[in-house]
Amino acid sequence: IRNNPKYADDALRFAKMAAADLEANRSFAIMGQGPDRIGLALVDPKSKQVVYDFTFKDRNAADGWMNLYIGFITGVTKKDLAGALPYLYKSTKLLTDQPKPYELIGDYYSSQAEPLINQINQMIADNGKETDADKIKANNDAIKAKVAVLNGVAERAMDAYSRAYTTSPKAEYKTAMKEKISSVYKTRYPDKAPMTVDQWIASTVNKPFVDPATPIQPIADPEPVKTTTGPGSGVGAANGTGVGAANGTGVGAANGTGVGAANGTGVGGAKTTTTPAKTQTPAKTTTGTAVKKPGGVAVKKSIKKRGA
Secondary structure, eight states, X not given: OOSOGGGHHHHHHHHHHHHHHHHTTOOOEETTEEEEOOEEEEEOTTTOOEEEEEEOSSHHHHHHHHHHHHHHIIIIISOOHHHHHHHXXXXXXXXXXXXXXXXHHHHHHHHHHHHHHHHHHHHHHHHHTOOOHHHHHHHHHHHHHHHHHHHHHHHHHHHHHHHXXXXXXXXXHHHHHHHHHHHHHHHHOSSOOSSOHHHHHHHHHTSOOOOTTSOOOOOOOOOOOEEEOOSSSSOBEESXXXXXXXXXXXXXXXXXXXXXXXXXXXXXXXXXXXOOOOOOOOOOOSTTOEEEOXXXXXXXXXXXXXXX
């Protein structure tokens, strides 16, 4: 079905019918006798030989796989990841050992992040040509709001990929998922991350998985604090070997043997002030290229795609 969508519609219809029967608690006893036997079987019509005969361990497992089939066909074969989300999410509740639904949900969020990055790049580029101070400030505020939306989407993607990574026992698959997480992590934290990728994964998978139908909440990072120098009430420059601590507007007491001159004849200490960042000219929007956000935070368009 992945490479030949000829029978995708039929497969989708049958999977939905099976899921409906399972969820309606329909009996699957063979010839009406004995316990339910829920599975997939095929007998060759010519040889009458059994081609395959597979039984799900229980009704929930069967329902989980039907929802995963529906989600996969809808999202991958028919290229409608948004339409696949309810089925993929349901399969995560029923199949605790399958990474694929998490990966596909992560792919959906990644697909939503790409246009946001492009919009932010364009907004920064347009604002770089603006000369009116009030418009620059308004544009900066709009850019910050858009970046907050991107942050929320990126964290949803990392969350889903992290669960795919921790669920799968296969080393090759885990490596591929780790690459996806790391790529989105660079978009979320382009400058300085609060923790390592591994720490982020560990802290995330212990929380409940968020239903994709839940609206994404924007995440605004705190404004960076810039340090500027000038005469004032900061730390006085040492006239000896120590560091002078400013004593109001007078002479700072040196931490060594010298005398710190503050606010007067010497160089005043640093004032800590929060200054609005100027809109910066974006770099090219190729993969892996940094684009400056307002406040000096860089966004990287580095979300790598991998075939499902």
